[in-house]
Amino acid sequence: MFKRVVIATDLSPQADALVNCMGNMREFGMEECLLVQCLHTMESYVDVILSMKTHLLKNLKAQENVLKGMGYRVESRLVVGSPRVELNKIAEKEEYDLIVVGAEKQSLTGGSPLSTNAYELLHHMAKPVLLVRMAEEEREEGSKTWSIGCGLEGPILFPTDFSVNAGQAFQYLQEMVRRGAKKITLLHVQDEGRIYPYLVEQLVDFNETDRQRLEEMKETLLSHGDAEVETMLVYGYPNGEIPKAIQEKGAGLVVMGSQGRGVLSEFLLGSVSQNIARHGNASVLLIPVHQEG
Numbered sequence: 147m148f149k150r151v152v153i154a155t156d157l158s159p160q161a162d163a164l165v166n167c168m169g170n171m172r173e174f175g176m177e178e179c180l181l182v183q184c185l186h187t188m189e190s191y192v193d194v195i196l197s198m199k200t201h202l203l204k205n206l207k208a209q210e211n212v213l214k215g216m217g218y219r220v221e222s223r224l225v226v227g228s229p230r231v232e233l234n235k236i237a238e239k240e241e242y243d244l245i246v247v248g249a250e251k252q253s254l255t256g257g258s259p260l261s262t263n264a265y266e267l268l269h270h271m272a273k274p275v276l277l278v279r280m281a282e283e284e285r286e287e288g289s290k291t292w293s294i295g296c297g298l299e300g301p302i303l304f305p306t307d308f309s310v311n312a313g314q315a316f317q318y319l320q321e322m323v324r325r326g327a328k329k330i331t332l333l334h335v336q337d338e339g340r341i342y343p344y345l346v347e348q349l350v351d352f353n354e355t356d357r358q359r360l361e362e363m364k365e366t367l368l369s370h371g372d373a374e375v376e377t378m379l380v381y382g383y384p385n386g387e388i389p390k391a392i393q394e395k396g397a398g399l400v401v402m403g404s405q406g407r408g409v410l411s412e413f414l415l416g417s418v419s420q421n422i423a424r425h426g427n428a429s430v431l432l433i434p435v436h437q438e439g
Contacts, residue, residue: 147174147175147243147298147318147321147322147325148174148175148176148243148244148274148276149175149176149177149178149243150177150180150241150242150243150244151176151179151180151242151244151245151246152179152180152182152233152237152244152246152316153165153168153176153179153180153181153182153244153247154182154183154184154229154233154245154246154247154248154258154260154263154264154267155181155182155183155206155209155245155271156183156259156260157183157201157202157205158258158259158260158263159292160248160250160258160260160280160292161209161248161260162209162364163172163207163248163280163292164247164260164278164280165181165212165213166212166328168212168213168216168246168254169216169280170299171246171276172217173215173298173299173325173326174244174276174298174322175325176218176244177199177218177219178218178219178220179207179213179218179219179221180220180221180222180223180231180240180242181206181213181220181221181222181223181234181246182222182223182225182232182236182361183202183206183222183223183224183225184225184226184227184228184229184233184263185224185226185227185420186227186228187227190426196235197343199224200385202224203224206215207222207231209222210222220233223232223236228262228266229267230266230267230269230270231270232274233245234267234270234271234272237272237273238272238273242273243273243274244273244274244275244276245267245271245273245274245275245276246262246275246278246428247260247263247267247275247276247277247278248260248261248264248277249261249264249265249277249279249280249281249423249428250279250280250281250282251276251279251281251424251425251426251427252265252424254261254427255270257318260278260347262333264277265423265424268404268419268420268423268432269420271336271404271432271434272434273434274318274432274433274434275429275431275432275434276311276430276431276432277423277429277430277431277432277437278380279426279427279428279429279430280292289329289360296313298322298326298327298398298399299323299395299398300329300398301327301329301330301395301396301397301398301399302319302327302329302330302331302335302397302398302399302400302401303330303331303333303388303391303392303395303397303399303400303401303428304316304319304330304331304332304400304401304402305333305334305335305384305388305391305400305402305418305422306332306333306334306360306363306402307334307384308334308356308359309403310435311403311404311433311434311435312402314403314433314435314436315401315403315431315433316363317401318322318401318431319365319367319401320366320367320370320432322401323367323370323371323372323373324370326371327371328372328373328374329373329374330361330367330373330374330375330376331362331375331377331378331391331395331397332375332376332378333377333378333379333387333388333391334356334359334360334365334377334378334379334380335380335382335383335384335387335388336349336352336353336356336379336380336381336382337379337383337384338381338382338383339351339383340355341381342357349381353379356379357377357379358377361377363377364376364377364411368427376434378391384418385417385418385421385422387424388400388426389422389425389426389427392426392427393427397428398428398429399428399429399430399431400422400428400431401430401431401433402418402419402422402428402430402431402432402433403419403433403435404419404432404433404434406437410415419432
């Protein structure tokens with residue numbers, strides 16, 4: 147499914163935690179990793195590079211060794227430029243299947259550079275992006291560590307609006323079932339913002355049609371493996387109902403489509419996928435729309 151992946155990294159403990167959790171992701175079919183650390187233009191002056199290069203390369207080598215110990219084929223690279231530009235450029239030009247980034251939930255106080263770069267990438271994604279949710283936890287002895295959850299072992303939530311892009315994301319979900327995903331919830335939110343007040347009388351008909359669609363998707367997944375699949379049909383606002391479902395189902399991973407690339411498409415998408423990626427409690431696999439032809 148995702149044999150060749152690009153991993154965004156830096157010198158932070160969050161990046162080390164991300165690398166350390168990659169063993170859990172072999173279930174996605176990952177075989178080859180490219181570690182990429184981007185130096186922003188402001189960091190690219192010769193004296194800065196010379197003073198930091200040895201330390202940066204040493205850190206990349208240590209992360210390489212961790213991944214090799216998990217059985218991956220690994221390369222690493224230092225590049226100059228914006229992460230959102232360089233990561234996409236590398237993934238497209240060199241035909242990588244996935245970009246992996248780590249991020250904390252976005253807050254009013256901001257976040258780490260790793261998280262900031264991850265969220266910028268989502269606005270311009272050209273390839274599927276796996277955003278691995280990170281949270282800081284305090285150990286009993288008082289030290290802090292970064293907890294990360296992602297893989298096929300936990301519940302997966304698949305929100306769908308039955309669009310073409312959602313259908314493309316559903317193909318990835320089918321492959322996950324073939325690879326051993328065990329518990330999946332298919333969710334459709336009847337968008338109150340679009341239905342109320344003029345289409346409320348048609349809600350019963352909408353529910354009947356969409357419940358059948360969900361059941362057909364469920365049967366498709368069951369034909370690919372022995373996963374436990376349930377369906378949810380709710381009325382409300384997607385930006386509120388999807389996070390609620392993440393909490394109720396204990397989802398560790400959300401799989402959904404995203405229009406990606408630019409302000410206009412993000413406006414048309416309604417910012418739902420961006421909101422879940424930034425504020426949800428789960429990791430998120432976002433699939434950009436694939437243009438035919």
